[in-house]
Amino acid sequence: GLSSCLKGEVAEGLSRQQERRAVEAAAAYRDILGSTNFFLEMQWHGIEEQRIVNRGLPAIARDLSLPLVCTNDVHYLREQDAHPHDVLLCIGTGKAFSDPKRLRYDARQFFLKTPDEMADAFKDFPEALVNTIRIAERCNVTIAEGDNCLPNFSVPPEFTIDQYFEHVVRDGFLERLPRLRELAAAGILRHPIDEYERRLSYEIDMIKKMKYAGYFLIVWDFIRYARERGIPVGPGRGSAAGSLVAYSLRITDVDPLDFNLIFERFLNPERISMPDIDIDFCERRRGEVIEYVTRKYGRENVAQIITFGTMKAKAVVRDVGRVLEMPYADVDKVAKLIPAALDMTLDKALEESEPLRQMEQSDAKVKELLAVARRLEGMTRHASVHAAGVVIAPKPITEYAPLYKGAHDEIVTQWSMKEIERIGLLKMDFLGLSTLTLIDDCIKEIARTTGQQLDIERIPLDDPKTYQIFQEGQTYGIFQFESGGMRDILRKARPQTIEDLIALNALYRPGPLRSGMVDDFIARKGGKVEIKYELAELEPILRETYGVIAYQEQVMRIARELGGFTLGEADILRKAMGKKKPEVMQAQRAKFVGGARKNGFNEKKAAHIFDLMEHFAGYGFPKAHSTAYAFLAYQTAYLKSNYSWHFAAALLTIEAQNTDKLAMYLGECRERDIPLLPPDINQSQLRFTVEPGKGVRFGLAAIKNVGEGAIQSLLEVREKQGRISSLHGLCEDLDLRLVNKRVFESLIKAGALDSLADLYGLKDLPTIALRPRLLTAIDSACEVGARFQRDKELGQAQLFGALAFEQRQAETVISGLATLPEAAPWTETDQLSFEKETLGLYWSGHPVDRYAAELRAFGARSTGELADAPANGARGDTWGPGGPKPVEPDTSIGGIVAACRPLKTRKGERMAVFVLEDAHGGVEVIAFPETYQRSASLIETGTMVLVRGKLERDEESVRIIASEIVGIESVRERLAREVAIRLRVPAGRQVFEALGEVFARHRGDRRVSFEIEVPSAPRPLRVRADLSAQVRVRPSSTLIAEVEQIAGTGSVSLR
Known part of the structure; x- marks a missing residue:
């Protein structure tokens, strides 16, 4: 020591x-x-x-x-790293560099x-x-590497491990066989049954030869455990979906032959390495599977795995800029100039971005920022428990790796995934996937309300309603297809088959998007570009992706068909192309061209095809993974299109604690005419539920400050009483330790007790008057309830013995009526604010709603529509030299200012960043000094404003760079110069006379114009007529409403 x-x-x-x-x-x-x-x-x-x-x-x-x-002591490598290390300390402790009290090292000698x-x-x-x-x-010390330390899997005594493996595989295949024969009889199965049997025997032999039978049995065992207990398991993940053995064992649910998936992409007999099967489980019940594995193999033999968060290019720039106290706007500008690619580094960014290089050369502060950031980039920022990784060892893990205790007392390895794999321990990824929880909840809700037992694995894969969801980009809540950029691509691509979904899932990544592959795919699919193949032999391989090389498996098949490679050799080629080592690629190229020549292909053509393969291999994605996830996406879309209410209830339950997403999904429900029912103590359950013939009922668990314990107590009382009839009667049976005054306040503010109005004889009382009266009754109700429970415990409740339960309830109601005090009504704004406080969103309306006509007239968009704007950067949309450019020159949006953060530029000028919220969600707005100076009084939390500016979107978020901010109430007076009215021919004389009467009632100084559409013309015709010389009006909400009543909703524009 x-x-x-x-x-x-x-x-x-x-x-x-x-x-x-x-x-x-x-x-x-x-x-x-x-x-x-x-x-x-x-x-x-x-x-x-x-x-x-x-x-x-x-x-x-x-x-x-x-x-x-x-x-x-060595805390950094070189003496010149002292300053970056000092900045790193500030990042870790959340301090500014100038803070005199921060942690610092007093010398610059802590280097190697x-x-x-x-x-x-x-x-x-x-x-x-x-x-x-x-x-x-x-x-x-010697750390053994390479030996596969699999845990011992017990098999029945009459079997060896290999025999038992083959036994359960073939039994599993027999269970799959009836379905395969059913598909064959319907003419849907693409390969004969005997081909399945040949493939299965080949895979079994390979797995036994590679000594991985035990591995498959371990995975099969815990997945079987999950399925037997009704824990949802995903259809597959990664290259394992290419294995028929995995399909037979129900490790995966994707038929690899039906989709031409390759076993060797998963397990290559010519490049032996441990299989890697990652499993998706229902997020809610994933822990049960981990607990089963822990019990089966021993607590000392199972641990979770550490993961290290590192500093990525954009993040480290923002971190260093914050520590050095550089102005937010300057740091934001630098960060935005870094291209949004997964493998992007600051060195690469400086190579690719001319504006970034210019900033570094011309600005000393930016130069220091980038110098420090480049030194810290890639360094470990923090350690945490890997979200999915679990290691299972044959002996206590302390004999293989160091351990530590996580924040929640988890036993965690101090070595990360790579080190665990290097020493040969079995690493499994038990991933929690909320989509599986969503599907499971939806199916159970369908069964509860309709009695139908839906088998999600047997749904048709050619359902028109499901593809319509994709074609229209209505994919909120659809796994892997929800982002704004993906929805835009779906509308362009209009997928019609599961193969289209598989391809789009594979192509929607930064590389293919930037390279133009996605545009090429869409153009070929839509018939705008002729599909050509370099050789006829390529057509069967590339037909499903319209001639585009989208999958790694396609590269492997081309290598086999043209170059004469085995699939094992083709997998080695595929991996080599990804690593791009010149000497390796030169040897592979010679082998491919030589093989193609032997197979009778032109050498020059073969070399050209190899170049194409090498180019696209950098963008290729494993088809097996994309297929499994496209299946999951199709299943969710099928539920959304065919069981929309049940899907909405399940989705809202999953996202109940995510206020932004909840608001977005509720907004979509309204747009899709799904009736939404408010929280109700007499109707709501813990989660969102479907009320047949009525709509989707808000779940009590989504109300803030109301825990599950309190809700269970409420539901038990409701079960006992049949119907909650009064606040006082409720309190007599509730566990008042769980349901306290704060819980009651949240329930009332959320509107969950509105249904008590009938029983109090206040049916016609508006909620703005009812809810404050209920609030004032809480103290007395809780006091009565507590006294009743206390008396009951003391035995004095026998005094009530002569009264029937119903009679006592009636007396309680009368008591409640007598004691429900008067209270000053709320304003509508108060009610909306309380709903926002307790539900995280406005329920009975939105403060901006009363300005909807004006906002619509000015062409303002909702935050939901902004989410549909094409994404920048990482999603391959509008890019210029050095980074993302605004998607469009100008956009408008109205909402309430929230989460306002005042800032200062380097010159000391004031600016602000805030969130603008509307009924659909929120969007970040940046007001730079010039805009801020004109609008500072409006940029305060709670102010309703109209923002105009440039819309930007990168891989992280959408934001608006404000050019103008106007108070909503003064929008008409400040901005409107002309009232434009759109009419369609025929518009009779009565229409113009009615409009003339409206104009006469609203005389003012703003111009009036008509745009008259003539749809019957040979070509679409729009005639403009300016009535400024004859008519001038004063724009107002009343004017807009009266005109729209005559000419139709949306017919008025203010300019």
Whole structure:
């Protein structure tokens, strides 16, 4: 052992002039470790306390016969890294660089010094320097790598592990066989049954040969456990979907032959490596599967795996900029110039972005920012528990890897996934996927309300309503197809088959989007570009993607068909193309071209095809993974299109705690005419539910400050009473420890007790008057309930024995009527604010709703529509040199200012970043100094404004760069110059006369014009007529409403 740095007991004693304490500590460690095993540690980083310690250590060493050793704390690699390390400390502690009280190192000597530098620092202690070598020679450890340390899987005594593996595989295939025969009889199965049997035998032999039978049995076992207990399991993930063995064992649910998936992409007999099967489980019940594995193999043998978060290019720029206290706008500008690619680094960004290079060269602050950020980029920022990784060992994991305790007492390896795999331990990914929970909840809700037992695995794959969902981009809540950029592509591509969905799922990534592959795919599919194949032999391979190489499996098949590769060799080629090593690629190219020549193909043509393969291989995606996830997407879309109410209830339940998504999904429900029913203590369940013939009922668990314990108590009382009839009667039976005053306040503000109005005889009382009266009754109701429960416990409740339960309830209602006090009504704004507070969104309306006509007239969009804007950067939309450009020159949106954050530029000018909320969600708005100066009084939380500006979207978010901010109430007066009315021919004389009467009632100084559409013309014709000389009006909501009543909703525009 070593005595440590200044914080060690020996050094601390000496630095505090407590020599006796230092000697006693050193002696204690000597007695424990032995005099030849405990070294007194001398360090020199230029710190004064170390000088004091180093003077005292030789004497202790002499008196106690202990050796000295020279060391140096290494916190960074090079001396010039001192400043970046200082910034890193600030990032880790959340402090600014200028903060005088922050954690800092007092010297710049904490780097890895050379032998000469150490010798110079400790020239008076040569023996202590030599001891560093002696210690190193005594430290010997060998970490075994490469051996597969699979846990022991018990098999019945009559079987070997290989025999049992084949037994369960073939049994599983027999269970699949009736369905395959059914499809064959219908003419749908693409391959004969005997081909399945040949493929199965081949895979079984390969797996046994590679000694992975035990691995498959382990996976089969815990998936079987999950399925037997009704825990939803995903259809597959990754390349494992290419295995017929996995399909037979129900590890996956995708038929690999039906979709031409390749076993060797998953398990290559010519490049032996551990299989990697990742499993998706229902997010809510994933823990049950992990607990089963832990029990089966022993708690000491199972652990979760550490993961390290690293500093990525954009994030590290923002972190360093914040620490250096650079203006937000300047840092934001730099960050936006970094292209949004998954493997993007700052060095690459500077190569690709001319504007970024110019900023670095012209601005000293930006130069420092990038210099520090480049040094910190890629470094570990934090450690946490991997979301899915679990390691299972044959013996206690302490015999293989170091462990630590996570934040929630989880047992976690200190080695990450790669190290765990290197030492041969079995690593499994147990992923929690909310989509599986969504599907399961939806199917159960269908069964509850209709009695139908839907088998999601047997739904038709050619349902027109399902494809309509995709073609129209109505994919909110649809797994993998929900983003704005993907919805835009779906509308262009108009998928018609599951194969189209598989291809789009594979292509919707930064590389293919930037390269133009997606546009090419859409053009070919739509018949705008002729599909041509370099060779006829390529057509069967590329037909499903309209001649575009989209999948890694296509590259492998081309290598086999043209180059004569085995599929194992083709997988090696596929992997080599991904790594792009010149010497490896040169050898592979020669092999491919030579093989093609032997197969009778033109050498020049073969070389050209190899070049195409190499180019597209960088963008290719595993078809197996894309197929499994496209299936999951299709299943969710099928439920959405055919069981829209049940799907909505399940989706809203899943997202109940995500206010932004909840608002977005509720907005879509309204747009799709799905009736939404408010929370109701007499109707609502814990979760969102379907009320047949009525709509989707809001779940009580989505109300803030109302925990599940309180809800269960409420539901139990409702079950007992049949119907909750009064606040006072409710409190008599509730567990008032769980349902306290705060819970009641939240329920009332959310409108969940509105149904009590009937029983209080207040049916016609508006909710703005009812809810405050209910609030004032809480104290007395809780007091009555508590007194009743107390009396009951004391036995005095026998006084009620002569009364029937119903009679007592009636008396309680009368008491409630008598004691429900009067209270001042709320305003509509109050009610909406309370709904926002308790539900996270406005329910009975939105403060902006009363300005809907004006906003519509000015062409304002909703935040939901902004989400549909094409994404920038990572999604391959509008890009210019160095980064994303605005999607469109100008957009308008009305809403309420929320989450406002005032900032200052480097010049000290004020600006702000805030969220603008409407009924559909929120969007970030940036008001730079010029705009802020004109509108500062409006940029306050709760103000209703109309924002105009440029819409930007990157891979992270959508935002508006505001050019104008106007109070909604003054929108008409400030902005309207003309009232434009759109009419369609025929528009009779009565229409114009009615409009004339409206104009007469609203005389003013703004122009009026008509746009008259003539749909019957040979070509679409629109005639404009300016009536400014005859008519001028004053724009108002009344004017707009009266005109729209005559000419139709949306016929008025303010300009």
